[in-house]
Amino acid sequence: MRLSQKIAIIxxxxxxxxxxAANPAIPVIVTSKASHITYIPLNKVKLLFIGKSQIINGxxxxxxxxxxxxxxxxxxxxxxxxxxxxxxxxxLDRTIFSGDxxxxxxxxxxxxxxxxxxxxxxxxxxxxxxTADKEGLVIIEVTK
Amino acid sequence: xxxxxxxxIVLVGWLNSGVTYAEDIQFHGFLTQGYVxxxxxxxxxxxxxxxxxxxxxxxxxxxxLTKDLDFSALILTRKAGGMDxxxxxxxxxxxxxxxxQDESTKYTARLGRIKIPFGLYNETRDVASTxxxxxxxxxxxxxxxxxYLISADGAQLVRESWFGDSYDKWYLALQQTNGVNxxxxxxxxxxINWPGKLKAKLxxxxxxxxxxxxxxxxxxxxVADNHIEYNPGQGDWLSAGSIKAKVLWLSLHKEFGEDRKFxxxxxVFLPRLEYKGFGAIIPDKVSFPxxxxxxxxxxxxxxxxxxxxxxxxxxxxxxxxxTALSAATGKPGHAFFAKDLTIGGKYHINSSLEVSAExxxxxxxxWLPTIDNPIPADTKQHWNxxxxxxxxxx
Numbered sequence: 001m002r003l004s005q006k007i008a009i010i011x012x013x014x015x016x017x018x019x020x021a022a023n024p025a026i027p028v029i030v031t032s033k034a035s036h037i038t039y040i041p042l043n044k045v046k047l048l049f050i051g052k053s054q055i056i057n058g059x060x061x062x063x064x065x066x067x068x069x070x071x072x073x074x075x076x077x078x079x080x081x082x083x084x085x086x087x088x089x090x091x092l093d094r095t096i097f098s099g100d101x102x103x104x105x106x107x108x109x110x111x112x113x114x115x116x117x118x119x120x121x122x123x124x125x126x127x128x129x130x131t132a133d134k135e136g137l138v139i140i141e142v143t144k
Numbered sequence: 145x146x147x148x149x150x151x152x153i154v155l156v157g158w159l160n161s162g163v164t165y166a167e168d169i170q171f172h173g174f175l176t177q178g179y180v181x182x183x184x185x186x187x188x189x190x191x192x193x194x195x196x197x198x199x200x201x202x203x204x205x206x207x208x209l210t211k212d213l214d215f216s217a218l219i220l221t222r223k224a225g226g227m228d229x230x231x232x233x234x235x236x237x238x239x240x241x242x243x244x245q246d247e248s249t250k251y252t253a254r255l256g257r258i259k260i261p262f263g264l265y266n267e268t269r270d271v272a273s274t275x276x277x278x279x280x281x282x283x284x285x286x287x288x289x290x291x292y293l294i295s296a297d298g299a300q301l302v303r304e305s306w307f308g309d310s311y312d313k314w315y316l317a318l319q320q321t322n323g324v325n326x327x328x329x330x331x332x333x334x335x336i337n338w339p340g341k342l343k344a345k346l347x348x349x350x351x352x353x354x355x356x357x358x359x360x361x362x363x364x365x366x367v368a369d370n371h372i373e374y375n376p377g378q379g380d381w382l383s384a385g386s387i388k389a390k391v392l393w394l395s396l397h398k399e400f401g402e403d404r405k406f407x408x409x410x411x412v413f414l415p416r417l418e419y420k421g422f423g424a425i426i427p428d429k430v431s432f433p434x435x436x437x438x439x440x441x442x443x444x445x446x447x448x449x450x451x452x453x454x455x456x457x458x459x460x461x462x463x464x465x466x467t468a469l470s471a472a473t474g475k476p477g478h479a480f481f482a483k484d485l486t487i488g489g490k491y492h493i494n495s496s497l498e499v500s501a502e503x504x505x506x507x508x509x510x511w512l513p514t515i516d517n518p519i520p521a522d523t524k525q526h527w528n529x530x531x532x533x534x535x536x537x538x
Contacts, residue, residue: 043309046358052304052311055247068495083358083404084446086492091359093537094274096172098259098267099216099236102206103170 027076027126028139030114034121035059039141046081048124050091051101063104064113064125072110076126080142169207176200176272178533184524185509186516188225191529198533199223200270202235212242220270226515227287227328235259235270236295248307254300260293261300261315261351262366262393263411269294272535276409276439276451277488278500279531282511283435283457284393284411289332291323296347315351317368320344324372331514333387333417334426335473339377344370360404364395374422385422391415399441407441413457434461450489457482457510478525482510497536504529 029045031037037056044054044061054061066073068085077085095101105123107113110131117123118136132139178198182191189197204218217237222228238256245251259267263284268274286293298319305312323329324342331337349368355361372387392414399407413435420428435457443449458464459480466480473479488502509523517523 043306046309047306047311050358052306053245053250055245060245078446081358084443085495086446086449086498087358087404087443089495089537090274093271094268096206097174097202097204097218097271097274099206099218099238099240099254100267102208102214103172 025075025128025130026079027072028129028132029080029124029142030117030127030132030137031061031124031140032117032119032121033136033138035061035123035138037061037140038138039143040124041143042080045124045142049081049104050088051095051104053101060122061124062122064116064123065104065106066110066113066126067106067108070109072126072128080126169205171203171205172538173203174200174271174273174535174537176533176535178278178531181530182527183529184527185512186225187513187529188227189516191225195225197223197225198531200272202270204235209239214240214242216240222270224287225513227290227513248305250304252302252304254302255298257295257297258300258317258319259295260319260321260349260368261317261353262293262349262368262391264362264364264395264397264409266293271537272500272533273498273537276441277453277486278502278533279486279504281411281435281437281439281453281455282482282484283437283455284413286332286435286457286511288328288511288513290328291326292321292329292332292344294323296321296323298346309356311355313351313353315349315353317349317351318346319349320346321370327515328513333372334374334382334422335469335475338374338382339380340382341375341377342372343375344372347371359397360399362395362397364393366393367391381423381425383421383423385426386420388418388420389415390418405443407443409439409441410437412436431460432462434458447492448489449492450487452487453485455482455484455486459510475520476509476523476525478508478510479512479520479523480508480510482506482508482512496538497534499532499534501530501532504531 113125180191189195202220206216218235220235243251296319301316303314327337347370351366353364370389395411397409437455439453466477469480470477485505490500
C-alpha cells in the first residue's frame, strides 16, 4: 500500500472514530431472548438502574452496566436516566454502602455486555443498535 | 451482640459452602483525606494550626447467598481528631431476606447491625461520595452523638412499592444501640461525662420515604422511641435515672428544571427528652432540643456541584441563648446553640475521584467536639472553618 493511501485510511479512521465518540447513537435496552420480555416502562428502567430490582411477567430483572467513562454509558445515563453520571453514582453508592441493594453487574465493553446478557436471562443492559443485533439478544421497547 | 455476629458469620460461611451463589460476591470501598483549618476552637484535631487528622477508610462486601437471601457488611476506620481514633469498627453487617416480591411491591426482613435510617443521609453518613458536603449539617447529623445515632443491632421489616414514577418505602425497626456508653454521647445527654454508665434499651422506629423520578423529589419522616438508663458509678453525684427519648426527623429534597441544575434540601430534628430520677443536679424535666437546616444546590454540569446552607441547632429550644443551661452546668451559653452558614463545592475528577472544599461561618459551639475542646470556657463563640477533602471510591 502506498504511503498516501495509508495516510488516507488513517485519516478516515480518525474521523470515523472521533465522529462516533462525539455523537454515539442513543442506546437501546436489551435483554436475553430467554427472558421473554418485549417491553419495559421507562420508570422501571430508572428504578432498575438505581439498584431496585424489578419483576416483569414473573421474571426478576437485574441491571448490567458499562464503565462510567464509556460514551454509550454517558448517553444512556443522561438521556434515559435523565441525570449526570455522578448523580447516578451517588444514588448507587447510597444503595450499596447502606446495605440496601447490590451493585449492578459491571462489564468492560458493549461486546462483553451482549455476551453476558445472552447467557443470563433476566439481565438487562443498554447497547448501540448495531451491537444489539446479535443472536439470542432482543431489544425491549421502552414505554412511557 | 458478639453472639449475633458469631451467628451471622457462621451462617454466611455455611450458606456459602453450599455454593450456588458464591461467585456473586462484590466488594466496594472508599478512602478520604481531609484538611481542617479554623481561626478559633479545635475541630478534628489541632485545626487552629491546620489539621490533617480527618480521614475515613471503608471496605465492604455484599452478595447473594441463596435465591432470596443477601448479605452486606462494611468495616470502617475513621480518624476525626479526638472523636475517632482510627479504630476499626463494624459499620453494618446484615442478612436481608426477601419475603415477597411482585411487579409493584417487595417485602424484606433484615437482621444484624443495621444503619438507623433517619434523615436523607444517615445510612451512608460516613461515605463521602454520598454526602452533599464534607461535613453533614450538624443540627441533624450531630457528630457528638454519632455513636448513638449511627447504627443499632436488631431487625427491620422493609416494604417497598413503586407506581409510575413514584417509589415508596416503609421501615419498621426494632433495634438496640450499644453506642450510648461513651464520653461524647454522655456529654450530649447529661451535660458532662459522669462516672456512671448509660445503657439503651430496645428502641422501635418507623420510617416513611418517598422519592420520584430518580430522587428528583424526596420526602422522609422517621419517628423513634428509645429508653436510656443511667447506672451511677463510684462517688457519683447522679442517682440512677432514665431518659425517655422520642425523636422525629423530617426531610425534603427537590430538584428543579429540565436538567435538574437547581435543588433545595431541608431537614428538621425534633426530639423530646424526658429526664427522671437523676437527683438534684439534673432535676426531673422535659427538654426539647431542636435542629434544622435549609440548603440550596447548583449543578452547572457533569463535573461541578455547589451548595450553600444555613444550619441551626439548640440544645433546648426554650433556652435558645443557653442561659439556664449555662447556669446549671458552668459552660458558656454559646455551648448550647450553633448557627452555621456554609458555602462549598465539589469537583468530580472522574467516576472514582472527587475533591471538595467548604467554608463555615459559625456562631455558637453547640456541636463543637468536647474531646477536642476540653475546657468550655476557652472556646470562642464566633469562629470560622475551612475544610477540604479528597475522596476515592471504588
